[in-house]
Amino acid sequence: MPRPEPRLSVAAGRGGPSLGALFGALPVAIVVVDPDERIQQVNAGAEQMLNLSERLMVGQPLSAILPVPEGERSRDGQNVALYDVAIETSRGVRIRVDFIEAELADHPGWRVIALHGAASSRRLGHGADRAAAARAATGAAAMLAHEIKNPLSGIRGAAQLIGACELTDLITREVDRIAALIDRMQDFSDTRPRPVASENIYPLLDHARRLALAGFARGIPIEERFDPSLPPALIDRDALLQILINLLKNAREAVRNERQPRLAIATAYRHGMAVSATAGRPRVALPIEISVLDNGPGAPDDLVDHLFDPFVSGRRDGQGLGLALVDKLVRDMGGIVQYAREGSPPMTVFRLLLPRAAS
Numbered sequence: 001m002p003r004p005e006p007r008l009s010v011a012a013g014r015g016g017p018s019l020g021a022l023f024g025a026l027p028v029a030i031v032v033v034d035p036d037e038r039i040q041q042v043n044a045g046a047e048q049m050l051n052l053s054e055r056l057m058v059g060q061p062l063s064a065i066l067p068v069p070e071g072e073r074s075r076d077g078q079n080v081a082l083y084d085v086a087i088e089t090s091r092g093v094r095i096r097v098d099f100i101e102a103e104l105a106d107h108p109g110w111r112v113i114a115l116h117g118a119a120s121s122r123r124l125g126h127g128a129d130r131a132a133a134a135r136a137a138t139g140a141a142a143m144l145a146h147e148i149k150n151p152l153s154g155i156r157g158a159a160q161l162i163g164a165c166e167l168t169d170l171i172t173r174e175v176d177r178i179a180a181l182i183d184r185m186q187d188f189s190d191t192r193p194r195p196v197a198s199e200n201i202y203p204l205l206d207h208a209r210r211l212a213l214a215g216f217a218r219g220i221p222i223e224e225r226f227d228p229s230l231p232p233a234l235i236d237r238d239a240l241l242q243i244l245i246n247l248l249k250n251a252r253e254a255v256r257n258e259r260q261p262r263l264a265i266a267t268a269y270r271h272g273m274a275v276s277a278t279a280g281r282p283r284v285a286l287p288i289e290i291s292v293l294d295n296g297p298g299a300p301d302d303l304v305d306h307l308f309d310p311f312v313s314g315r316r317d318g319q320g321l322g323l324a325l326v327d328k329l330v331r332d333m334g335g336i337v338q339y340a341r342e343g344s345p346p347m348t349v350f351r352l353l354l355p356r357a358a359s
Helices: 019-025 044-050 118-124 128-162 166-189 201-214 237-254 301-306 322-332
Strands: 029-033 039-042 080-088 094-103 111-117 197-199 222-225 233-235 263-269 273-275 288-294 336-342 347-354
Touching: 029 044, 039 044, 044 111, 128 166, 197 237, 201 222, 201 237, 201 263, 201 288, 233 237, 233 347, 237 263, 237 288, 237 322, 237 347, 322 336, 322 347
Parallel strands: 080 273, 222 263
Antiparallel strands: 029 039, 029 111, 080 094, 094 111, 197 233, 263 288, 288 347, 336 347
16 A cells, blocks of 8 residues: 655645645755655755755655765654754755754654754854854963963052052952953863763752852742753763853843843753764764753844854953853863743743763
8 A cells, every 4th residue: 555645735724825835935945755765845945955956856765865964864753953964965065054854743754854054053052163263262361361460460469569558459459350350261271171971960950050049149039940861961060060150140140130030940851962063073962951041131133143252242241251161161071052042931041962971
């Protein structure tokens, strides 16, 4: 008996567009594959991205049109998401895309593949431009630490020799403030590998939450949305704690003007999540998700694509180092950090994706 083919041909009521029309107009390339690994449907986005017509693609083996990454196919009902992956089409054109594959629940063996230009993946935290910016910050930090910190100690010592007065106290406080800023910049120049190990993240999440509630977030409830079955992650404890504190501080600042401020920490397990954390490195599975959420207004639109760049800040008094350091520490552990606005009403989400420890 021939397999039933899922076709998007249902007409919408009241003169609206049919599902087929909506499918064709989607701004993402879509390829529908049958259980025999043959292409059965494509939309206009796929025709444009692959530079082939629907007539030439339908009925062809998927591998002949779109060779997909080996060993990363959806299976057992689990979807696959690969970000910033290079694929060479049948015409020899090399494209970089975000590759999403999902099985159709009511049609065993049928799958939908979505391809999106990989420019969006730079926002996920693993584009080559961000790595280049981090290298530039590393060089700047090392140079500034060498050229500025030694004279600062001399200025502080001279102010103390002058004697205690309001002016020398002011000089000393400002020198200490600048020295602390240089210390933060020096964090970028530490290129030593992070000593990652298998860890249960929940004690760290609880510690970070209690530190926040006892200090900068006092009086603001921090909701917990935890997946209790999360396995151990491959992390550096100190680095992850520093990341969580930085993100919670940012969240606290973001809700400063909210009448009913809300903060939350959430965890989840993301099956099939695999990315290249930095350019040139192989894809790794990053199923451990930790999110810090707040109901603040979010980042200005013109800064969204540059939030993790050094010296970029949406606050008037911000130094633009906190999120850049978060990004560096996460990448040092082999993970990535994302920014998003999600939910209704929308909340700001900073999402960490980290490797799972070997079982």
